[in-house]
Amino acid sequence: GAVVSQHPSWVICKSGTSVKIECRSLDFQATTMFWYRQFPKQSLMLMATSNEGSKATYEQGVEKDKFLINHASLTLSTLTVTSAHPEDSSFYICSARLSDKNNEQFFGPGTRLTVL
């Protein structure tokens, strides 16, 4: 089956620093990847759609200058949380769409970010 990986799986950083999270589709090409955020005991909230070769599209209320997305290749998208603050602490999950299979999205294992 299609596999999506994320790196790192967890990260702890100081307030004010920037953190980069990678999302890779390991055995398929993904022209579109999605970034979600999940706070404890809440559901996944779509943050942005990452398109290979073009700018990401952000959902309402998500600051594009704070959450930088780069979809550098058909297998890699990165999310950079700039000037992180404690309220950015969350579980960040990416997904990739396998276009030839029922619109199914495959999710990465997630990245737990803790900002001190």
Place this chain on the structure above:
Amino acid sequence: GQNIDQPTEMTATEGAIVQINCTYQTSGFNGLFWYQQHAGEAPTFLSYNVLDGLEEKGRFSSFLSRSKGYSYLLLKELQMKDSASYLCAVDFNDYKLSFGAGTTVTVRA
């Protein structure tokens, strides 16, 4: 905005059947997904419905009624490992998913 409602918690006995309901009101509809999520892990795909009716896949079945904005996930022959959160999600626009808050299912011996 998108509105997807499902119960917060359900408890059932091992071997029993549980039905998780989901109602939705979204700006668009390109299909409905059910995902299973264990604590601290990413969601895993269970089912996808785009047409009305029942889709059966082993112990799990999913039903959709587009006119009613309603779906359910049926879990049969419950096992302890089925204890997890079950997420209802609607593709509301160009593969973008809006998720419900999730239903935590606890299976008791």
